[in-house]
Amino acid sequence: MKINRLIVGIVLSLCALGSAPAFAQDGDQILDGIGETGLISRYQFKGDVRDWSRNNLHGIMQGTDFRFMPDSLFGNVLALSGESETYITIPGEAVSGEESLTITGWIYLRSAKSGQVFFDFGKSAGSRFFVAPAGTKEKPGLQTAIVAGSKDYTTSYDAVPLNKWSHLAVVIDIPAKTMSTYLNGVLAVEVKDVALELSQLFDFDTDKNNQLYIGKPIDGGKTFLNAKLSDFRIYRIPLTARQIGRIYYTGLRGGNPQAGRRGQVEQSLPVFAATTPQLYNAFLVSVPDTRVETEVGHLPRLPRYVKGVYSNGVTGPDVRVIWPAPADNSQVLAPGTYTVTGKVAGTSLQPRAVVNVTADGHDHAPQRTLEAFDLDQVTLDADIHNHKTKFIENRDKFITGLEATNPDNFLYMFRNAFGQKQPEGAKPLGGWDSQQTKLRGHATGHYLTAIAQAYASTGYDAVLQARFAGKMEYMVNTLYELSKMSGQPRTAGGEYVADPIAVPPAAGKTGFDSDLSVEGIRTDFQNWGKGFISAYPPDQFIMLEKGATYGGSNAQIWAPYYTLHKIMAGLMDIYEVSGNEKALEIAKGMGTWVHARLSQLPKETLISMWNRYIAGEFGGMNEALARLSRITGEASYLKAAQLFDNIRLFYGDADHSHGLAKNVDMFRGLHSNQHIPQIIGAIEIYRDTESPEYYSIADNFWDIVTHDYMYSIGGVAGARNPNNAECFTAQPATLYENGFAAGGQNETCATYNMLKLTGSLFLFNQSAELMDYYERGLYNHILASVAEHTPANTYHVSLRPGSMKQFGNEEMDGFSCCNGTALESSTKLQNSIYFRSADNQALYVNLYVPSTLTWTERNLSVTQATAYPKEDKTLLTINGKGKFDLNVRVPHWATKGFFVKINGKEMKVAAVPGSYLTISRKWKKGDTVELRMPFSFYLEPVMDQQNIASLFYGPVLLAAQEPGARTEWRKVTLDASDISKSITGDPSKLEFTIDGVVYKPFFDTYGRHSVYLDVVLK
Ligand SMILES: [Zn+2]
Secondary structure, eight states: OHHHHHHHHHHHHHHHHOOOOEEESSSSEETTEGGGGGGEEEESSSSOOOOOSSTTTOOOEEESSSEEEEETTEEEEEOOSSSOOEEEEEEEGGTOOOOOOEEEEEEEEEOOOOOSSSSSEEEEEEEEEEEEEOOSSSSOSSSEEEEEEEEEEEESSSSSOOOOOEEEEEEEEETEEEEEEEEETTEEEEOOOOOOOOOGGSSOOOGGGEEESSSSOOOOOOOOOOOOEEEEESSOOOOHHHHHHHHHHHHHOOOOOOOTTOOOOOSSSOOOTTOOOOOGGEEEEEOOOOEEEEESSSOOOSSEEEEEEEEETTOOOEEEEEEOSSSSSSGSSEEEEEEEOOBOTTTTTOOEEEEEEOOOOOOOOOOOOOOEOGGGGGOOOOOOTTTTHHHHHHHHHHHHHHHHHOOHHHHHHHHTTTOOOTTOEEEEEEESSTTTTTTTTHHHHHHHHHHHHHHHHHHHHHHHHHHHHHHHHHHHHHHHHHHHHHHSSSTOOOOOOGGGGOOOOOOOOSSSSOSSTTTOOOOOOGOOOOOOOOOSTHHHHHHTTTTTBBBBSTTBBOOOOHHHHHHHHHHHHHHHEEEEEHHHHHHHHHHHOOOHHTTTSSSSHHHHHTSTTTOOTTTTHHHHHHHHHHHHOOOHHHHHHHHOHHHHHSSSTTTOOSSGGOOOOOTSBBBHHHHHHHHHHHHHHHHHHOHHHHHHHHHHHHHHHHHHHTTTTTTOOOOOTTTBBTTTSSSSTTTHBBOOOOOOOOOOHHHHHHHHHHHHHHOOOHHHHHHHHHHHHHIIIIIIBBBBBSSSSESSSSOOBOOOEEEEEEHHHHHHHHHHHHHHHHTTTTTTTTTETTTSSSSOOOOOOSSEEEGGGGGEEEEEOOOOOOOOOOOOEEOOEEEEEEEEEOTTTTOOEEEEEEEEEEOOOOOOOOOEEEEEEEEEETTTEEOOOOOOOOOOOOOOEEEEEEEETTEEEEEEEESOOSOOEEEEEEOOGGGGGGGGETTTTTTEETTEEEEEGGGOOOOOOOOOEEEOOO
């Protein structure tokens, strides 16, 4: 059986590296067909009680009456004797803030004594959730129970058999109000109408009050478990019967737990008939054909929206057409004409597009004509009623939190890697920066950026600003000292390895490994090559070159270049805001190290590295190196940046046959945030190389992502197929069919990166569509991602019915990727309100946010006074004089007009929604420009299921405030001729009511919500 398992493993790894792209993204992240993001922790008990998930919620063995022993089925298992108080504790944070839970595990029960518990989780004897496999003192048989105050849900079943392996799984599904117990992959017993929130069982405020025991009751009972245990898992999602069956069978048969994969949609969303026209499509009569041009080799950009013909005098919106999405460019290899047939969700309409393929023309290669302002040139102001805006509220939560941080905590793992003593008071970070986490150091990179931005953004408070200056200097000085030790003799005349490509394995080892344990970590920095800096030794970088995959063992890695990107970007951010030369010096040293290693690798190795799920995730290393090249004028860094080209994604294959450069969607089903920063890198490289392909890659990617993968809040990840909350759906324009993953959607750092990409593209192409998206994502995801009173923030943001935001990292001491990114998001909220033309002859007002711009280059300032979005107008005042073009965004949703007054006098303008309006004028001091853009209500349906739609008011997404969990979409009936007739409320508070249910901006929503509604038009 073991040999079989090994063979399956080898075959799958080959698939992951080889030619079958469908498999390229599978790996440890899909365990038994369940996306990694659904897993809270996993204890295999093969010799220790470590958590093998990425969350590092390691168990602790309490007592001494246990041993790990060989087992014919599972290799090695944990045996508890039941003789004395011996059990396992799991950190209380494991269950904190979760909506639902599933616990699974194998048990080999060796005693029929009642009162033994498999596990017992709760905050007290009166609030607990347990499984007693051989009965409680009161009741015989397998007992599964939830006790929460006066509530008691208990189910009984035949006792778990003695002296053989049984698989137990218990699912608490809060929205469905069920508690289900599975024995050996089959539903044994279920209780319905479980009216409960997990906050009644667990302490969500103080994690340490949660007692999570395996083998010991929390009511003080003195009966301990006499059993062998294997593969105990905690999931944050209610697993389905099929998923539990799969865990059981792969465990039993020794199959590969990574074997469940795409093509298997967990169908847990309400289903609607495919032939029922929904929403405005119910009034649709026809959709005319369209004509599109493209050049040889390039897939055409087909119109996603076509003007439709409606019946009964209904004025419907443009019709969403879903076109086929080829995975290569074989249709357009020669000039000529061909026809594509699309579909319209819920109808039998088949709109056609006639595509004319012309001979190869010129590449579209726009110049970068705009620049962003420095952070210290724009200040956020209170609104016209002197109230703090959401921007200021969120900024201040982070500034206050950052100010209180101890830089030594963020340096802890760097000092640890270099074998240095920790200064007094230094405490290691938790989360993904803990001792044995292979991503440690990532939060430090974000932190460097955050304190740089906080420094640049706090010009309003000199004391505060000085404190951030102090933190920057201390961080850089320490990192500088460490980096100078790499590849240098420890003592005069000692041996050392300065050449990055000659780094040897650690002393006494024949190969490289990723062991970061206190006992196992190597600290021989003299052998690491000159310039090396990271919070771990160089091994993970080298292992990636040699084929290592993502995972928790010492032969596996996490994402070394991802972490490094954060560190290098942070150092350059500090250099740019403060001129700290040492910061630049460190970045250069590491840039040289990276170039030395990567430039000697064959192209095939690079292609394999960058397509390896997570292990090859490199964040925006290409962007960081291109930037380093621009700052330093050193060409080798730009060459290094291009070594990160994701060839499959960008060009289809090594021959550059198609890929994104030719508008072929190569990222369907892939991890979203692994790839978005690579595209940011493409546009950054374009800036310096002017190779038009890089621009096309970024432009095409943005177009496809925002049209075919986007949720209404602006997020782009979260698939049921492949089953992973962080992946794009398996096919484009199938958000309902393949999206809305149970494990969550809308990874917050993916939206951060989408905004960054959008801003970069706008500097080349002043399309209002870009900044319309920016406004959407900024207001409805980024502003909405922070807790009400603290800087705790979201990872995934689920938009399934009745979901709740989950916020983490309030104390800034345990970071996921999104927690790290949030430090950056909320310290630069002002960075895209205004842009200027590179020649300073034009100003772009992109966002309507109370703020002051100091346009140093023109020696003038512009103030923007408004309560937007709590009012529909804004007032710009020009303090200074001179001629320039004022370009203001006319949002796509401004369909009720866009009105301009200059110095109080109404101007006649021809403003088109979704464009920029240019006002050219010789400005004088005190000139005012008032812009008014009446808001209206409108729906944004899911492309392939039109009745499931979000309700917007102007730029603001309105969420139904839900009283409790739900499994069905909230049904809403709206007036077909004018939906606003069905809505009452107060626009100045952005609070509305439909059928007695309150709707508030999603960014002001902290309880359960429905962002998507099931809408009927009448
Ligand atoms: Zn993230």
